[in-house]
Amino acid sequence: MIVDKQLKDKIHSLIPGGAHTYSRGDDQFPENAPAVLIRGKGAYVWGSDGARHLDYGMGLRSVTIGYAQKEIDAAAIEEIKKGNNLTKASMTELMAAEKLLTLFPGMDMVKFATNGSTVTTAAVKLARAYTGRKLIVRCADHPFFSYDDWFIGDTVMNRGIPKEVSRLTKNFRFNDIDSLKKVFTDYKDEIACVITEPTTHIQPNKGFLQDVEELTHANGALLISDEVSCCFRVDFATYKRYDFHPDMVTIGKGIANGYAVDALLGIRDFMDLGGIRKKRERVFLISTTFGATMSSLGAMMATIDYFRQHDVLAYLWKYNEQLMKQGNKIAEELGIGNAFYFEGFPGRLNFVTKDSEGNHSPEFRTLFLQEMVKQKILFPWITNSYAHKEKELDMTLKAIHTTLEIYKKALSKGITKYLEGPAVKPVFRKYN
Ligand SMILES: Cc1ncc(COP(=O)(O)O)c(C=O)c1O
Structure with missing residues (x-):
């Protein structure tokens, strides 16, 4: 050995x-x-x-029910037998979108991906496209939002990322609304979005998330609730538990019991910027070969059922x-x-x-x-x-x-x- x-x-x-x-x-x-x-x-x-x-x-x-859970694996295998990844959108994709959205009140549309980084980056891109602004504000107390440059450039491990890119991300402190007010004052009309986890092991103080919401919207920016880590552990939709109203929500990790599914969910006005039916300038939203792989989506639907049943x-x-x-x-x-x-x-x-x-x-x-x-x-x-x-x-x-x-x-x-x-x-x- x-x-x-x-x-x-x-x-x-x-x-x-x-x-x-x-x-x-x-x-x-x-x-x-x-x-x-x-x-x-x-x-x-x-x-x-x-x-x-x-x-x-x-x-x-990512594993919420248990490794190699038979009901979840069986659902994935059923989808594998249907071909796993087809040439047009699959019926599985449609059903998965419909099912997932029922758990996220206020959200109208969804885009699937296979990593949390992809969906948070997509949310940030939509916010920039919608507002026409460059700056991103992220919570400094939350450890990870994405492996993409907009986030990694704002950490100590920023080698390989141009300073011009790093400078576009600003930050604020959790449970410290004054720190967010300061960013909005310092960069008036420049901020496209605020991204935060609604909770980690440190929960929001009473009224904090509501203040974040009000301040963000009053300044014409969009609000992203990054629930990649807390979804299906704190709640299905954690924003709802805290009575918080983001414009977009990102989820992943535990939603498919270890299969690779992440999702960006959001209000139609923003999400549909990535659509192809309206006559307007286009946004290249998430577009990946394996973004809606049927085995993973089958596992996700079975995970939702299992969570509800048990x-x-x-x-x-x-x-x-x-x-x-x-x-x-x-x-x-x-x-x-x-x-x-x-x-x-x-x-x-x-x-x-x-x-x-x-x-x-x-x-x-x-x-x-x-x-x-x-x-x-x-x-x-x-x-x-x-x-x-x-x-x-x-x-x-x-x-x-x-x-x-x-x-x-x-x-x-x-x-x-x-x-x-x-x-x-x-x-x-x-x-x-
Ligand atoms: C809150 C949060 N957002 C985004 C991500 C990125 O997810 P992924 O590792 O799937 O790219 C993570 C991963 O740890 C996370 O905890």
Whole structure:
């Protein structure tokens, strides 16, 4: 059997970054995590080391029901048998559009794609086309909107992107309406759109999203709610939960249980700029060969049905509620509740790792991940699924207990003795 070290060397020699997503990179995981994964089933993945791990990464949040869920795979296979990708728009595409739109009140039209980056970039393009303005304002506290230049140019990792492009993106702070007011004052009549997630693990303060909406519209800009990460986890349409009225919404990740479907949804006035029936100047909206692949859309429709039949959203929340409550209790009882804790709300959890001085610590984060891996749990962030049942919750809580006992020792005796590899690093950093 090829050992993990050889596999790591090989994959880095063939694929820049050693994976097709930076958040899947070796620098995001402890040294003892499996080099590559072979397969997944339910809440588990099997690594190149042959071992089964309980997973809280769930395909970068894309797997909501469970890996290789038979009803979803069967729906995808049905579509594969119909040819998977035809020469004109497919009946599957039409049905998928109709079905998806029922979950997003206020949205009239939809364009499918296979990546979240594609749909957020399309939303920004439509806003620029509609307003005739250049500037984009994005929330600075939200980690990722797109791998395209308009977003990456506004991060520290902006090599390869002309300054002229980077300068077209401005930012504001979540739950700080004054920071958005300032951007609108500084760049009056220049802003095409504001893009924000409606929530992360930090929820909007009361009235904040409504203020964003009012300010954006009063200044003639369009509002984009990026729900790629929160859709089908916080809610179907998260904007609705927060009584927020965006002009366009972007979704993806969990909507098809791991199959590649993302979508831009929006009000007709804006979306139809990408249409071909009106006599006017055209906008080249999303247009890709695999944008409406039938197997993925079949999986998406089956995922929607499954969510409705099993009330999956309520289940995901209930599980997280227990995880947060019991996990925090363990840390408290060990007397290290200030150094390790779960934060957020059941729609989206985060865990915080601090050192003995109370500073956020990548080393302690790595120690936590490393000890969880020893107990066969991958915990890069916290994403559950409908396949995470009571047994998995018990297993997780036991592992957290064992891990935090070691964490506690490391807090008093120093971490170097306990950490067995390099600390994890942020994805967005200037240098390796
Ligand atoms: C909020 C948000 N928007 C957009 C994206 C981009 O999605 P994708 O990775 O499918 O391109 C992500 C991905 O992490 C995201 O979290």
